[in-house]
Amino acid sequence: MSKKIGGSQAHHFFKGNRISLLIFLLPSIIIIFVFNLFPAFYSFFLSFFDWNGFSQSKVFVGFNNYIMAFKDPELRNSIIVTLIYSLLVTFISMFIGLLVALALNKDLKGKSLFRLLYFIPVVTPSVASGITWKYLFDPYNGVINNILGFFNINGPQWLNSTSWALFSVSIVGIWKRIGFCMVIYLAALQDIPKSYLEAAEVDGANSWNAFRYIKLPLLLPSSLFLIITGFIEAFQVFDLIYTMTNGGPIGATDVLGFLLYRHAFKYFNLGYASVVALIIFVILFLLSIVQWKYTGGGVKNVE
Amino acid sequence: MKKVFLCLVIVVLSVFMFAKTELVFWHYWDGENGKKLESLIQEFNTSHPNIEVQPVFIPGSDLLTKIQLSVLSGQTPELAISDIIGMPLILDTGKVIDLMPYVKKENYDLNDFYENTLVYGKIEDKLFSLPVSSSNLGLFWNKELFKKAGLDPEQPPKTWDELIEYGKIIKEKTGNFGYELYLDGGEGTTWQWQIFLWQAGGEFLDSDSNYRKSSFNSEAGVQALQFWVDLTNTYKISPIAPWGLFGRGEAAMVMDGSWMTQFFPAQVDFELGSAVFPYPENGVPATNMGGEQIFVFKTTKEKEDACWEFIKWFTSTEVQIDWDKATGFIPVKKSVATNEGYNAYIKNTNRLLLPFIEVQQYAHARPPIKEYSQVSDIVSKAIISAVYKKGTPEKMLNEAASQVDLLLGRK
Numbered sequence: 001m002s003k004k005i006g007g008s009q010a011h012h013f014f015k016g017n018r019i020s021l022l023i024f025l026l027p028s029i030i031i032i033f034v035f036n037l038f039p040a041f042y043s044f045f046l047s048f049f050d051w052n053g054f055s056q057s058k059v060f061v062g063f064n065n066y067i068m069a070f071k072d073p074e075l076r077n078s079i080i081v082t083l084i085y086s087l088l089v090t091f092i093s094m095f096i097g098l099l100v101a102l103a104l105n106k107d108l109k110g111k112s113l114f115r116l117l118y119f120i121p122v123v124t125p126s127v128a129s130g131i132t133w134k135y136l137f138d139p140y141n142g143v144i145n146n147i148l149g150f151f152n153i154n155g156p157q158w159l160n161s162t163s164w165a166l167f168s169v170s171i172v173g174i175w176k177r178i179g180f181c182m183v184i185y186l187a188a189l190q191d192i193p194k195s196y197l198e199a200a201e202v203d204g205a206n207s208w209n210a211f212r213y214i215k216l217p218l219l220l221p222s223s224l225f226l227i228i229t230g231f232i233e234a235f236q237v238f239d240l241i242y243t244m245t246n247g248g249p250i251g252a253t254d255v256l257g258f259l260l261y262r263h264a265f266k267y268f269n270l271g272y273a274s275v276v277a278l279i280i281f282v283i284l285f286l287l288s289i290v291q292w293k294y295t296g297g298g299v300k301n302v303e
Numbered sequence: 304m305k306k307v308f309l310c311l312v313i314v315v316l317s318v319f320m321f322a323k324t325e326l327v328f329w330h331y332w333d334g335e336n337g338k339k340l341e342s343l344i345q346e347f348n349t350s351h352p353n354i355e356v357q358p359v360f361i362p363g364s365d366l367l368t369k370i371q372l373s374v375l376s377g378q379t380p381e382l383a384i385s386d387i388i389g390m391p392l393i394l395d396t397g398k399v400i401d402l403m404p405y406v407k408k409e410n411y412d413l414n415d416f417y418e419n420t421l422v423y424g425k426i427e428d429k430l431f432s433l434p435v436s437s438s439n440l441g442l443f444w445n446k447e448l449f450k451k452a453g454l455d456p457e458q459p460p461k462t463w464d465e466l467i468e469y470g471k472i473i474k475e476k477t478g479n480f481g482y483e484l485y486l487d488g489g490e491g492t493t494w495q496w497q498i499f500l501w502q503a504g505g506e507f508l509d510s511d512s513n514y515r516k517s518s519f520n521s522e523a524g525v526q527a528l529q530f531w532v533d534l535t536n537t538y539k540i541s542p543i544a545p546w547g548l549f550g551r552g553e554a555a556m557v558m559d560g561s562w563m564t565q566f567f568p569a570q571v572d573f574e575l576g577s578a579v580f581p582y583p584e585n586g587v588p589a590t591n592m593g594g595e596q597i598f599v600f601k602t603t604k605e606k607e608d609a610c611w612e613f614i615k616w617f618t619s620t621e622v623q624i625d626w627d628k629a630t631g632f633i634p635v636k637k638s639v640a641t642n643e644g645y646n647a648y649i650k651n652t653n654r655l656l657l658p659f660i661e662v663q664q665y666a667h668a669r670p671p672i673k674e675y676s677q678v679s680d681i682v683s684k685a686i687i688s689a690v691y692k693k694g695t696p697e698k699m700l701n702e703a704a705s706q707v708d709l710l711l712g713r714k
Contacts, residue, residue: 251684
């Protein structure tokens, strides 16, 4: 609603004054063009070249970089690793976030303290989190394995194990995202009119039914929002991998963002890196479309 | 009128006389090394009144991308250094000048440099850069753990067999690991493994084909990788763990860089020894070389000449002795490494550095190719795969070799 009012006001204000409208928009247009659109299109252009950024000549190679990408086992591995990481982080953090939100929505003592505690990891820089968790995960001296050892459990090699590394990194990703999911769900829960729940109670619904048939459907738009932002964020994960595993061991945590970084800034294969960037973009674009289509766009349910 | 003219002449002349050739010099030396560089440059600027070198610090991780950008925008500095591994890419810009005409004209002595320090700048009969500093790798051991294990704390292992033998004793007697390998992957793993490869008599890439073909999957390569598998799996004296156990006193031996002779003593609470790294009985001593090269970007004749003046001064034996004394860098020139004053100084101030200076004559250079970082990642993956028992050393190295050959054969 508010958008509409704002819109018509703006319309009146700028009526017959398109030039001043343009002048006001110009700074953002320039910034978006220079820092977003131009680099994106230039990267697409570069994907048809073999260029290291140092040489004075870019060698046109047609679709060679794309053919290489289709044949590249490392890229295939990165797509799978990134998908697993995104699924784990997005859904587990949503689930835990929902549980926490339901608990903190009650009249608990010190609930604002708990909300704060759960939110702290969200605002902690990824690099700091990554380095700290790396110490915690240390197989010989780490806090986690020391605690497990106290209970006579032989802890795994965590980041040094090809089967545990991705899961370990995902734990940190989940830990960092729970607070965000909690805040979104809390806001949504508080938006549910009391009358709905009271009506359900009168009709004899128990608390599970009230959750299943009233709260959960009304939380759908928030869930959709969390899935989309979760995937977009998780698909771009880089700092955690960079600080904790460097993509290893043997590619077990070699996410797309890290593969892209290696080709662009370590091997200086700018053409190939552009192809990887394009693939990340296409996957995210398709995921967003699918999600929006099959969940009815979500927005309708809010109003 | 005459007076005015005279004044003008004087003004023009004096401007001309006092006009300095200003040279911007990009480097990434910080801390003590950075301070020493600044004071050396001040010395140079004072003794060369018509040249003004201005050092500009650029963080090491940014230097390559900064150079990339400066070339694209046409605003390069006059002088810069780079890690040797970045040199092939920098030379690909075509904006670095050939120093050979200066060398020939002034009879500048190139033979005094260790041959392997020159491979990054010397392409056929051209010379695009000169070495200004170096570092290499050797053995460090924890004397306390040696004592605890009943070993002579002054006698480090000299061969691979002894390394295993000592490691086993340490593991048995103290419960600590014998030897720490770098298994975090990437170049850190590759450049350590290359030493084992060279010690066993192998070669990394085929120098006869101008480094366009792999040769690490040779018998020597298999022997070197099998040794790593033995350390980690057969004898379990090397842990598969994040790097850093030696520093915490949990592993008795480690391969690390000459620069650690300055950092370890302050970081660790045990007595340290350093030595040339053990090599197999039928093998040869070897180490891997790090370091920096200095080079000149195309500008004007006047500036390029001034840059050469600075390089000539900076690479002179006297300045290099001063530089290496203060920084702990390993000499790039034989005349420095054998200089009595230099050796006496190191003996008195940093004995740990002596084995590193001694082994510099056996230092190998990593192949000077643009694709080196990618090759290195492929090989480190193969090394770690073998250590993780994903396949035999032979199989893993052969697979890596075919990937490397595909990459290097493409261009």
